[in-house]
Amino acid sequence: MKKWSVVFGVLAFIPAAWAGPVLRWDGTETIPQFRRFDAAGKQDQAVPAAVRDAETGRFRYVFDGRSLLAASYKLNGAQTLRVQVRFKAPPQGVLLARNRPAEGVRGFEFGFSGRHHSDFRGSSPAGFISDGYARGIVGILGTGIECRPGVRYEYIVRFEPGKFCAVTVIDRSSGEIVYGGSVPCPAVGALAEKAGNRLLCVGGRRSHSRLCEYLVPEGTEIFGITVWDRALTIPELRRELGLPEGSAVKEHPAAVRFVDPVSGDDANAGISPEKPFRSIGRAVAAAAPGDTVKLAPGIYFEQVNILKGGTPEAPLTIQGDPAAPGKVIVTGAVREIREGKVKWKLEDEQARIYSVPLAERPVRVLYDGVNLPAGDTLKSLREMMTTGEPRMPLPFHGHYYDAESKKLYVRLHIGGKYGSRDPNEHVMSVASRCWAGGFNGRAGYQPKDSNFFVKTGDRAGLVIDGITFETPGTAAVVAVRSGGIVVRNCVFSGCRWAVAGSGTDDVFVENCLYQLKDLWGEAKELIGKRKPDPQDPAWYSKWQWLPKHVSDYTKSHETGVFLNAGKRWHLRNSIIENAFDGLSCFSMDRAEDTQIYGNRFEKLLDNAIEVENHAKNVRIYNNVFIDMPDPISDQPLGGLPWPGPVFVYRNIFYENPESKEVRTVRSHGAFKFGANWLNWERIREMGNGAPDAETRTRISKRFLFAPYPGFLVFNNTIDLPDHCLINRVQRRYMEFVNFRFFNNIISCREILWETPGYQGLLEFFNNLEVAPKENGVIAGAGGKKLASLDGTVFDRPGDRRYELRRDSAAAGLGTLLIGEIDASEDAGAVSRGQRWSAGEGPGKAPEPARLSPFARKVLYEPALVRAAGPVAGRWGVYAPEERFRIAVPAGTVPESGTVEIIFRAAAFGETEVLAGCGDFSLTVAGDGAGRTVTASGGVALPAGTDRESWRTLTLKLDGRNASLALDGAPARRLPSRPAAGETIFVNVGRNPVFDVLISETPGVL
Structure with a gap:
């Protein structure tokens, strides 16, 4: 221990506040910052010596294949590490490491691998970073990228705590980016203080005091080592690497892998339609990030395992025919x-x-x-x-x-x-059997439960496009700990679930069709030809629950698009029809930050969306619900925590005449609310087995409470004159607390089934009410009651578009006092002057280039997703209240890029900072007509309004200038801007940011 303190006590870094590198060796004759360690962990006290390079005249260090270099290293926050290297043998081994394989001292390792991000026996760029523990490891693997001997590479690692870790490999002679990949690492806020025992290793890793392994091959040369105490921007890296400002750095070219189930052969190269692969699995194994696996029309009797994917910047795409659903079928059928x-x-x-x-x-x-x-x-x-x-x-x-x-x-x-x-x-x-265990076959997934089984171990970076999936055991796509997946333009036929997750976040299902043909029609036919049972009004649908002795794993049609949704799952612009549920309790049980928008739910036997049992922060907007008993359900059966908060807005609910045969045999509502007594009987913490009649329980039986800000229903058009508003499924003595309805147009018979003259704790404000059995309760404070939805409300009554007349009774009826940024002062789903449009399913995406979170020009973060749609600016965005960091372009040429940051100014009273960087700031303050936006240097724009609660602001930055525009008006140049190459902080909470758009930006290093 004494020897270590003497040797390394003088090698601590220059303070992190210095502007330049904190460590640099640029090809001098010795490398004084480092010491040499052999494979047995023995330290050589001599300063490592370099040899002169004949090409450059500078010095290079040559590894002997039996040792590595190490230096004291205490940098735990943001950092950039760069090594210039040339291999004599095929590249492999660890190039940069600060890691020990023990809990609490794990850090990072980066080098070259072949199979896994921590198995450094291959030629693909790879590595991982951790917060100190195995559970926090985030890996990156450049599958399909083979680095070659004899080439001088710049190997660069960038880490931004809590944001991302990026690896870039550049061919020094050509300037080509051989590999550029990054992974989000929100849980890695810093390296552990004792990571790697505070040693930075180059050319291998130090596993423990007596073992150094994954050493680079003999003859490997390094020409420079540099460390900075921040994640450098692209312009900064260009300057440091000696590349010309604004030079066109080439990306690694993406490839297309072709597959044909009839003419293909897995012995082919698969790089042309004339010589395709035969199987999807073979093509996926050969693909690299950014590649497309193109499927020829046909039927694929194949279960595909996807064990490596792409990256957010370069996703792996598996594509059928997005414009012609049904031409490419992947089936689990015998x-x-x-x-x-x-x-x-x-x-x-x-x-x-x-x-x-x-x-x-x-x-x-x-x-x-x-x-x-x-x-x-x-x-x-x-x-x-x-x-x-x-x-x-x-x-x-x-x-x-x-x-x-x-x-x-x-x-x-x-x-x-x-x-x-x-x-x-x-x-x-x-179909085959269901292999998954658990109630209703929804636990312990295996590959054979799916058509596509995704298990990449980290971010999948996967787009699945234009495929019809048929009869899998559990779900068409099963993703295990593999987030960042887009499923687009797909049809799900005979699929119990469309997409199932286990430890999987950030999944997008868009422009798809989910159906179980012809479930709704069968129920309608049963009712029409058989006598209903008055003692059991739901008898017509009970056959969907098979008796338990038939199959404990597959007894229900109560399934849906999602199964076990994690955080930030999106369902958008899709059609969900002819099924039992759209998203059942099995879909949403533990879902968090879910967004459901732009969809058409039609002809369902039960519910479109069930937020039970514990879904948190669910946003349901811009959907249309047609012909079903209870479109949205909050009926928890799993005890605390109760579902919520839930936001339901800008949706349309209506019923066609032919659906009345289905509806008349049971109770029905636009919503189904209630906490069943089983919550207290089954769950010890709730009531310790209390029977239905017992109310003396630890958790009160008097209330179903929606967590703050509540279950908010606003700016919807509910045209269900034969329904009640709420189908109550709890005892009459129980109340609903923190359930609030405002700014809606509601046509229904009454609030609760067979309970006219409602008096309770449901809250109503500023609604337009048409309810013959209620007397203004639904209208609430500031609202209005009408006898019917006649010609005084909608522009074209009866066309189901529900667009308001200019002089509509709903115009200006709403309130903005509750502070929901997506609320409108016009009651109903469609404000004056707006048009209604919902998703049209596969092949009919609105603005298809903008829909994917992987679109090149849209900044994608799981916490910030732009919901582009056919009604521009009306889709709303939800994000946690945090600051987001964006690099300001540097330089003076167009190639340096521009950044557009689009805000929705909606501050209430106090000053809100929209963006800031050093002395630069952009703020919004004031209410109503007095609202003002101010930028540094004194530029102020009036942003007041007496109707809507927001105005659109566009802040544009390029390498030289900054400008600000309001609602598309000519931009005003700002006298000051953030310094080039600096980082601007942007508030991405729902109030006030609406969108962030990146235009013409250089590639991410």
Whole structure:
């Protein structure tokens, strides 16, 4: 220990406040900052010596393959590390490390790998960073990027605490970026104080005091080592590397990998349509970040494992045909049956029941895409009735699996509704079993539960586009600890769930179609042809819950688009129809920061969106809900914490006349609210098994409470005159607390089912009410009651667009006092002068280039996502209240880039700082007509308004100038701007920032 203190006590860094590098060796004859360690961990006391390079005349250090260099290193925050290196042998090993493989002292390692970010035996750039512990490791791997011997590379690592870690490899001779990748690391706020025992190693890693390993090969040369105490900007790195200002640095070219299930061969190179791969899995294995795997039309009987993906800057794309849904099908169906190679045997001529041999119980059976519901016995299939008591009618077609005889029986629609009753004349898609365990088959995923199984171990950086997924065991896409996924322009047919997650955040499902054809139609037909049971008004849909003895894992159609959503999942611009639920409780149980917008939910048997049991911070906006009993449900069954907060705004609810047959057999509402007594009976912390009648419980039974700011329903148009507003599913003595309705147009029969003249704790303000059994309660303070939604409200009554007349009774009726930035003073979903538009499904994306969070010109952070849509500026944004950092362009040429920061000025009273950097600031202050935006140097713009709560501001920065514009008016040049190359801090809370757009920016290093 004494020897270490003597040697390294003099090697502590220059203070971090210095503007220049904190460590630099630029090819001098000795390397005084470092000492040499051999593979056994023994330190050489001599100062390492370099040799003269014949090309440059400068000195270089040559590794012997049996040792590394190490220096004292105490930098824990932002930093940039750079090594110029040339390999004699194929690159491998650790190049930069401050790490020990023990808890509390882990840090970072970067070098070259082949299979994993911490297995340094390959030629692909790779590495990881950690907060000191294994659970905090964030890895990066340049899969498919092979660095070569004999090439001089600049290897650069940049770390911005809590933001990102980036690796860039540049061919020094050509200036080409060989690899540029980054990963977000929000949980790594700093390196651990004792990471790597405060040693920076170059050329290998020091695993412990007696072992140095992953040493670079013999003959490896380094020409310079530099460390800065900040994450350098691109212009700064250009200057440091000696590249000309504004030079066009080439990106690594992205490739297209072609796949054809008929003409392809996995022995091909797959780089042309003429010689494609045969399997998707082979193409994915060959692809690198930024590549596209292009699928030819056809049917792929394949379960694909995706163990490496792309990056946010260069995602891996798997693309079918986005414009023609159904041309590219990835199916989990039994191939021999789907292709008709196995013939169906007629077992019962009178009932027209057929069978085929089948080894295991299927989770779904389709014929020509139509779902065949499961019966509990062969007798039930013959009689179209359940066998258990009480007996209930089944749909007019179905399937039954007999586990003893290993046979699958089917009976196609008895009326020939979908064509021939002979399955040999249809495409029969018979799924495999469900392998996942847990209630309803939703836990412990395996690859065979999916069509695509994603397990990259970190950010997946994956886009899945234009594919029809069919009959997987659990979900079309299963992602395990692999966030950053976009699923776009896809169709989900016979899929229990579309996308399932486990430890997975930041998933986008957009412009998709999710359906279970023809579930809604079967219920409607049952009601029309069978006598309803007055004692059980929901009897028509109970067949969707199979008796438990049939299959504990697959007994329900209560599924949805998501399964086990994590943080920041988005469902947008999609169609969800002909199913039981859109997003069930299994979808949203522990979801957090979820956004659901621009979708059309139609013809569902239960709910469109269930926020139970514990969903947190859910935003539901710009959707249309058509023909379903209770579109939005808050019915927790898992105890505390209750769901919330929940924000429901700018949605349209209505019902077509033909849906009344379904609705009339049960209670119904625009919303379903209630805490069932099972919360107290099942959960010890709630009530310790208290029965329904017992109210003396630890957690009060009197209230369902929505966490602050609450369950907020505002600026919606609810046109459901035969519904109640809320279908109450809790005891009448229980109340709803912190549930608030304001700025809505509401046409309904009454607030609660069969409870006219409501008096309770629900809050109503500034609504337009049409409710014959209520007397202004829904209208609330500042609201208005009408007898009907006649021609005084909407511009074209009856067209279902619900656009307001200029002199509408809803105009100016709303309030902005509650402080929701997305609220409008016009009541209803569509303000005056605005047009209504919802998602149209696959191949019909509004502004398709802007929809993906990976779009090059839109800054993507999980905390800040622009929701571009057909109604510009009306989609709203939610983000945590934190400051976001953006590099200010440097230089004086256009290639240096511009930054546009678009704000939504909505401060209430006190001054709010929109952006700041040193002496530069941009602020908004004041209310109403007196609102003003002020920039450093005295430029002030009046931003007042007497109607809407916000104005659009655009701050534009380039290498020389700064300007500010209000609502698209000519920009005013600002006399001061942040210094070139500095970092500007931007508030990205909901109030006040709306959007951040990056234009013509240079690539990310």
